[in-house]
Amino acid sequence: MKNRRKFIKASAVLGVGAMLPFQFCSSPKKEDSVATEAILGASKGILDDFGIQLYSVKENMAEDPVATIKAIASFGYTQIEGFDGGKGIFWGMKNTEFKSLTDDLGLDFIASHANTFENLEEQAEQAAAIGMKYLICPWVGPQKSMDDFKRLTDDFNRQGEICKNHGIKYAYHNHGYTFVELDGQIPQDYIMENTDPDLVDFEMDTYWVYTAGKDPIDYIKRFPNRFTLGHVKDKSGDLPFEEANGSTLIGKGIMDFPSILRAGMDNGMKYFIVEQERFDGTTPMEAAELNASFMKNFVF
Template sequence: MTNRRSFIKNTGLLALSLPLLKSNLLASSTQKKLPAIGIQLYMVKEDMAKDPAGTLAQLGKMGYTQIESYGGDKGIFWGMTNKEFSKLANDNGLTLISSHFAGNEEDFEKTAALAAEIGMKYLIYPWKGPQKDIDAFKRIAAEFNDYGAICQKNGIKFAYHPHDYPYKPVNGQLPIDVLLANTDKEFVDFQMDYYYTVTEGQDPETYIKKYRPRFRLCHLRDVLKERLPAGSEDESACDLGQGIINYPHLLSTALDNGMEYFFVEQSRFYHETPLQSARVNLDYLKNLKLV
């Protein structure tokens, strides 16, 4: 009798637990995750300048799978040909997705062709600087449309990376709004830098939703609470998860609205080396539960 009662009791408990177990399994199977985690190589520029192969090897071993380059002294391919640099990245489990690059139209077209040849997805214009009037930003928008057309002709995409100045009012308007309104969505995407958007008092979620899906890429670092509202100077930056930016929610929103590429870019280091900081920020994103 005791065994029979125990059997009935255990069977009942199992029946009660099955819906909960099923719910938990379903939740875990549908948990949103970043498709890949990348790093902007400017964060480890000193290491790259000394030893590109060794630095990429370390980034790959950490678990990064994508990289974004920039137009440094050795060019976006670090003194190598496009195919040599792409192979070096691939050999270390890394894919070269994009690069920041600013140049005249002739240089831009040459670089776009080289980038497209190795399967890169984007060339990104990183900096125009503050302008005297809002009409200057309208002219910049027209220039970006031309760059976007060049990229499309060569089989790659174009994007713009806003720093702090597009979020500062000029003639009663925000330049970021003018740039978004006056660029052709077929030619020009944008790279959200959460740090600058937040430190300039704007809401990243509003922009990502309103202009869906134009914010296709992003840069990731956090903002110290005690440094606000100090503005967008780099001294208010901190490791991911140590500041005020709600990345579990914002990155979930980003995925829902067309964002595809996510790059760590820390500028203020709380560890002995930038590579150690790269590891800390990667670990945060690996364990991040999006909501």
């Protein structure tokens, strides 16, 4: 399968330049070397598979989702995690059409962020039918009291049961607000301690844990096999620590990803997904390509 993916991606790279309106097609020599490495399918690091959250290239997805996904495949990603950009998680296509697109590119559509509070039965059925692994609740927002988080915890268990009944897993993706003490408790701790491990997994956004002043490694080790997905998202050291919109190219920031990802691998994290939301000196597509190069060559 790996060789097939490399062949597919090489073919995609050779054909994608004429299709895309993006500036990276005329990138400078440094970026050209990255693209060449993707074409050759070179992989010197320890991660055989890694993905990208398509929200990282949301403007490009809104313009042309098919061309964007073809470009993503050409960079060396083997997995994608989706989001609902207003046309559903399949971007206006049927679930089977979207599956054919990703299969043809050698990409595994492993999961999608979605509004799990509406039409979950239908979403779960369609996602499971094409072999997706997860539907993920990406945001609930800060709450006024722990009672609110307790009600949400019950919601997560119910939503997890719906997903399980349809043959797909359910996960919650954190932001920083669940790590801030409220009514004498840490909401994230309560949620993890009171959700059923058979129904609810978690996607750790390492950036938000760190920005909230907590240690991602501590949480990974305290709750083994609960954080089955992880967002690989670095934090710039050139901005105030509390700056919410402070992500940067992976490996260029201040987060210790060798230690974080090692802890993840040792404690049940199966999916490593690139995400970047702030861009300084690169376009989102250029950043996606550079981040893929980092992940392909990542070593401890």
